[in-house]
Amino acid sequence: MPSLIVVGAGIIICAGILIHHFFGSKARIPQDAKLPPGPPGLPVLGTLLDIPPQHSWLKFKSWADQYGPIFRLDVFGRNIVVVSSEKIANDLLRERGNLYSSREQLPMAAQLMSRNLRPLFLPYGELWRRGRKVMHSMTMHAAATSYRPVQVHESERLLYDLLKAPDKYESAFERYAGAVVMRLGYGKTIETGDEPYVRDALRVVRNVERVASPGSYLVDTFPVLMCLPTWLAPFKREAARLHQFEMALFRQLLLEVRERMNVKKAPDCFMRTFLERQAEFGLSDDEGAYVVGTLFEAGTGTTAAAMMSFVLAMCLSPKWQKKIQQELDRVVGDARMPDFDDMPALPTVRAVAKEVLRWRPVTAGGVPHELVKDDVYEGHFFPAGTNVHANQWAIHRDPELYPDPETFNPERWLSPQYPTYRAPLSKFPNLQNFSAFGFGRRICPGMNIAENSLHLLVARMAWGVHVSKRPGIEIPLYDYTAGFNVQPKPFVFDLRARNELRKALIEQTWENNKPPGP
Numbered sequence: 419m420p421s422l423i424v425v426g427a428g429i430i431i432c433a434g435i436l437i438h439h440f441f442g443s444k445a446r447i448p449q450d451a452k453l454p455p456g457p458p459g460l461p462v463l464g465t466l467l468d469i470p471p472q473h474s475w476l477k478f479k480s481w482a483d484q485y486g487p488i489f490r491l492d493v494f495g496r497n498i499v500v501v502s503s504e505k506i507a508n509d510l511l512r513e514r515g516n517l518y519s520s521r522e523q524l525p526m527a528a529q530l531m532s533r534n535l536r537p538l539f540l541p542y543g544e545l546w547r548r549g550r551k552v553m554h555s556m557t558m559h560a561a562a563t564s565y566r567p568v569q570v571h572e573s574e575r576l577l578y579d580l581l582k583a584p585d586k587y588e589s590a591f592e593r594y595a596g597a598v599v600m601r602l603g604y605g606k607t608i609e610t611g612d613e614p615y616v617r618d619a620l621r622v623v624r625n626v627e628r629v630a631s632p633g634s635y636l637v638d639t640f641p642v643l644m645c646l647p648t649w650l651a652p653f654k655r656e657a658a659r660l661h662q663f664e665m666a667l668f669r670q671l672l673l674e675v676r677e678r679m680n681v682k683k684a685p686d687c688f689m690r691t692f693l694e695r696q697a698e699f700g701l702s703d704d705e706g707a708y709v710v711g712t713l714f715e716a717g718t719g720t721t722a723a724a725m726m727s728f729v730l731a732m733c734l735s736p737k738w739q740k741k742i743q744q745e746l747d748r749v750v751g752d753a754r755m756p757d758f759d760d761m762p763a764l765p766t767v768r769a770v771a772k773e774v775l776r777w778r779p780v781t782a783g784g785v786p787h788e789l790v791k792d793d794v795y796e797g798h799f800f801p802a803g804t805n806v807h808a809n810q811w812a813i814h815r816d817p818e819l820y821p822d823p824e825t826f827n828p829e830r831w832l833s834p835q836y837p838t839y840r841a842p843l844s845k846f847p848n849l850q851n852f853s854a855f856g857f858g859r860r861i862c863p864g865m866n867i868a869e870n871s872l873h874l875l876v877a878r879m880a881w882g883v884h885v886s887k888r889p890g891i892e893i894p895l896y897d898y899t900a901g902f903n904v905q906p907k908p909f910v911f912d913l914r915a916r917n918e919l920r921k922a923l924i925e926q927t928w929e930n931n932k933p934p935g936p
């Protein structure tokens with residue numbers, strides 16, 4: 419039987435190669451344009467074997483150094499263009515947003531597992547537009563401001579948890595981020611982080627991460643394998659299981675809110691807003707369930723990953739931890755915790771948060787946008803179907819915009835001698851439209867919520883605790899997880915309260931404000 423599978427797959431792949439060869443895009447190149455430069459690769463396979471399965475953005479950066487800010491990869495007939503300049507990314511993905519806002523329909527992640535329901539992977543079209551409208555109404559600036567009390571409450575718990583069990587810092591950050599979006603999405607309060615629906619939701623997050631990571635499934639590289647019947651294609655059976663699992667969870671979460679609405683006991687949350695305005699949004703239950711579900715999954719790992727990179731940055735750059743601590747001591751003092759109202763007076767805190775996302779972008783390789791129509795940009799021809807990777811790793815290392823880019827240097831946001839400085843410092847730096855959140859029409863809709871979380875958490879952590887390298891234990895500069903969103907692998911560091919007064923305030927605040935026990 420396995421030999422039958424191999425022969426069948428071989429025939430299908432060869433047919434694909436021939437079709438690609440005869441009907442490829444090269445025939446359509448206009449006279450005054452040419453394909454962008456790029457590594458030559460092998461016949462037919464192209465650069466397939468040159469792209470590392472993990473941290474591909476590092477290789478893409480070295481290719482950008484060689485071929486320039488726009489280069490092309492042919493990956494077994496798939497056309498990829500990698501952009502390594504913020505200006506070019508904006509020219510294409512934002513200014514020509516009507517052309518560059520789709521997503522490649524990766525067979526495993528988009529089609530088989532998500533059944534074309536997950537907004538993150540939807541092509542640019544009516545269903546995506548309707549889902550995006552729902553997201554926008556729930557996450558725009560004014561709405562995000564009204565969620566601040568939830569972030570304040572969960573940050574109190576985070577500080578308390580970090581002091582009690584500093585070595586569990588990863589789960590504390592995940593719990594914070596998950597609790598904020600679970601509360602906003604469904605009005606549910608996470609008590610321990612071990613509730614079955616939280617475990618299931620985190621499982622869905624990890625499944626998406628794994629399945630959508632480049633190179634995880636052969637069918638994504640060789641889409642012709644989709645023609646295999648299910649009994650010959652184990653990936654189809656796996657995708658059906660994963661879909662069933664997430665669909666059941668998302669439907670259950672929707673139904674719970676609907677039942678609570680029926681007895682007039684549903685708290686304000688995204689799902690309640692969706693159900694109240696469902697006819698106006700024009701989405702079915704399952705479509706709406708995925709929209710709110712996606713907000714949860716896209717908002718949890720990303721925010722937690724950014725906070726882990728913040729801790730890494732503070733351990734490796736103690737000078738900057740000291741600077742934000744001094745700012746907080748001056749503006750806030752011992753008697754209370756920093757709050758959102760303090761933010762205009764805390765430019766160093768905001769600069770550190772922004773520099774963390776520049777130095778260690780969470781979606782380091784960017785989330786690719788697919789081009790829907792042939793296009794020409796500065797003499798480069800891009801055929802329809804090209805996948806444009808705005809490589810954040812390289813964009814954030816452009817020495818014109820970010821001098822000495824490998825150095826963690828928040829000063830670049832605070833001092834007029836740097837190209838990224840903007841006044842007034844009561845407002846800038848901030849995370850609005852920062853390239854770490856993507857570009858154009860697909861820019862992260864959770865940006866305002868993420869900005870509020872990161873500003874508050876950086877301020878509160880630096881106010882309440884001190885992190886440092888443990889004597890004798892080195893912390894690697896770049897030892898990050900593989901995948902779609904990346905975070906530093908667990909590392910050893912020391913964490914202590916900054917003084918007894920603040921420690922007592924952290925403990926009292928959480929004891930007073932925590933939800934009553936069972």
Ligand code: HEM
Pocket residue numbers: 537538539550553557599712713714716717718720721724780781784785786787854855856857858859860861862863864865867868
């Ligand atoms: C530090 C935190 C975060 C980072 C760095 C981040 C980054 C990103 C990036 C780079 C994209 C792709 C943009 C593009 O295609 O150009 C994205 C998409 C998305 N993000 Fe975020 N994000 C964060 C937090 C959040 C939060 C808190 C939420 C929800 C509450 C969220 C919801 C989404 C959704 C739903 C999408 C898909 C949008 C679409 O395809 O139309 N994100 N994010």
